[in-house]
Amino acid sequence: MGKEIPSLPKIIDREYESLAAKGRLLATYVLSNPDKAVFMTTRQLAAAVGTSEATVIRFIRQLGFKSYALFISALRDLIDRKLTLIERGNIKRPVKGGDDEELLRLVNQDVDDINAMQKGVDLEVAKEVRHLLKIASHIYVIGARLSFSSAHYLGWTLSKIRSNVTILNGSDNTSIDQMVFAPEGSLIVLIATSRYPNELIRLGKIARRQNMKQVLITDSPACPLAQFSDHILVAPQQSIPFLGNPVSIISLIHYLLHTLASGMGDELKAHQELLEKAYMENDTWFN
Numbered sequence: 001m002g003k004e005i006p007s008l009p010k011i012i013d014r015e016y017e018s019l020a021a022k023g024r025l026l027a028t029y030v031l032s033n034p035d036k037a038v039f040m041t042t043r044q045l046a047a048a049v050g051t052s053e054a055t056v057i058r059f060i061r062q063l064g065f066k067s068y069a070l071f072i073s074a075l076r077d078l079i080d081r082k083l084t085l086i087e088r089g090n091i092k093r094p095v096k097g098g099d100d101e102e103l104l105r106l107v108n109q110d111v112d113d114i115n116a117m118q119k120g121v122d123l124e125v126a127k128e129v130r131h132l133l134k135i136a137s138h139i140y141v142i143g144a145r146l147s148f149s150s151a152h153y154l155g156w157t158l159s160k161i162r163s164n165v166t167i168l169n170g171s172d173n174t175s176i177d178q179m180v181f182a183p184e185g186s187l188i189v190l191i192a193t194s195r196y197p198n199e200l201i202r203l204g205k206i207a208r209r210q211n212m213k214q215v216l217i218t219d220s221p222a223c224p225l226a227q228f229s230d231h232i233l234v235a236p237q238q239s240i241p242f243l244g245n246p247v248s249i250i251s252l253i254h255y256l257l258h259t260l261a262s263g264m265g266d267e268l269k270a271h272q273e274l275l276e277k278a279y280m281e282n283d284t285w286f287n
Contacts, residue, residue, distance in 0.1 A: 006222075007074075007077070007078060007081075007222060008030075008031075008074045008075055008077070009031060011064060011074070012027045012030075012031060012063065015062060015063055015064075019059070019062060022049070022051045022055045022059075023055070023058070023059045023062060025049045025050075025051065026045070026049055026051070026055070026056065026059045027059070029045075029048060029049050030045075030075065033048075034075055034078055034079050035079060036048075037075060038072060038075045038076055038079055042056045042057065042068055056068075073236070074222070076237070077194070077220045077222045080194040080195070080220075080237070081194055081195055081196070109238070109245075110245070110248075112238045113235070113236070113237060113238050113245065113247055113248040114247065114248050114251045116235075116236050116238050116248065117235040117236065117248040117251060120234065120236060121234070121235075121252065121255075122233070125231050125232065125233055126233060126255070126259075129215050129231050129233060129256060130259060130260045130263070132187050132213060132215060132231070133158065133162075133187070133189075133260055134162070134260060134263070134264070136185065136187035136213070137164065137183060137184075137185040137186065138164045138165075138166070138182065138183050138185070138186040138187070139155075139158065139162075139164065139165045139166070139186070139187045139189060140166050140168055140178065140179070140182060140186060140187070140188050140189070141154050141155035141158065141165065141166070141167050141168070141191070142167075142168045142170050142175065142188065142189065142190050142191070142200065142203055143169070143170060143190075143191040143192075143200070144169065144170030144171045144192075144197040144199050144200040145171060145197050146193050146244040146246065147191040147193045147200070147246070147249075148169050148170070148171070148191075149246060150191045150193075150246045150249050150250055150253060151168075151169075151189075151191040152167055153250060153253060154189065154191065154253045154256075154257070155167035157253075158257065158260075160271075160275065161257065161260060161261050161264060161268060161271065162264075162267075162268075162271060163271065166178065170197065170199045170200040170203050171199055173199075175203060176202075176203070176206065179203060179206045179207060179210070180206070180210075182210070182212065186212055186213075187212070187213050187214075188204075188207040188212050188213065188214045188215070189214075189215045189217065190203070190204055190214060190215070190216050190217070190218075190225055190229070191218070191249065192216060192217075192218045192219075192223050192225050193218065193219050193244065193249065194219055194220065194223075194237075196224055196225070200225065201224055201225060204216075204225045204228040204229070205228060207228065208228040213230050214229045214230050214231075215229065215230065215231045215232075216228075216229035216232045217232075217233045217249060217252065217253065218232065218233075218234055218235075218249075219234065219235055219237050219248070219249065220234065220236060220237075221234050233252060233256075235248035235249040235251070235252045236248070
């Protein structure tokens with residue numbers, strides 16, 4: 001089962017008494033000004049509290065981070081959970097040029113997110129997840145709010161590969177009914193993105209109480225659903241999204257579906273022949 005990673009405030013609180021005076025100043029500054037600190041280099045953070053870069057490096061290592069980049073990632077997770085829509089708008093990078101420059105900036109941001117996912121994804125976990133997607137008797141794919149669009153893509157496309165796939169909207173309370181009566185051996189796939197809706201966490205708890213296998217696809221290892229999940233795949237955000245950005249999660253799902261379908265053989269062919277027959281009989285597609 002997965003393990004929820006402590007938030008940055010909890011880590012700092014745990015280590016605070018062991019920090020030197022400058023370390024405590026850094027801790028106070030970071031927690032008081034996370035929206036500023038997240039964009040700072042080690043030099044800029046050192047200057048903000050009147051200390052040295054070496055002290056900043058000692059500080060992050062004492063907190064248990066192997067690199068400054070990992071520390072900033074934890075800080076970004078903290079901000080992403082706490083920020084309201086209004087606050088996100090206030091830190092959104094302004095458009096200085098025309099539409100073409102904004103398009104280039106956003107595309108580059110998406111590329112950065114996908115590259116981070118590709119470099120960080122655990123291929124062994126992905127292999128285990130594909131196996132579960134293949135053998136489970138029933139699969140329930142669940143998302144809520146922003147993540148429901150990604151869950152719908154996963155569930156809809158998965159139904160073109162295998163049978164007994166159900167898509168649930170975690171924001172609909174009737175999803176609880178479906179979960180309570182899910183057949184034994186069902187697999188639950190949860191898609192969760194910051195700010196992590198409580199309704200999705202409740203469904204994760206229900207699935208755990210019923211001893212269902214759970215797969216979590218999320219944007220951060222600090223996702224609170226990690227503690228209920230058997231397998232976790234992370235598609236991290238490299239920036240703080242203003243309106244939410246599912247690009248890297250969709251890319252990860254695309255990889256899972258494509259590689260799953262590639263290994264299905266005649267089973268996939270038989271399934272899709274039945275689908276095409278139904279499409280033809282019901283005049284589904286424009287001709």
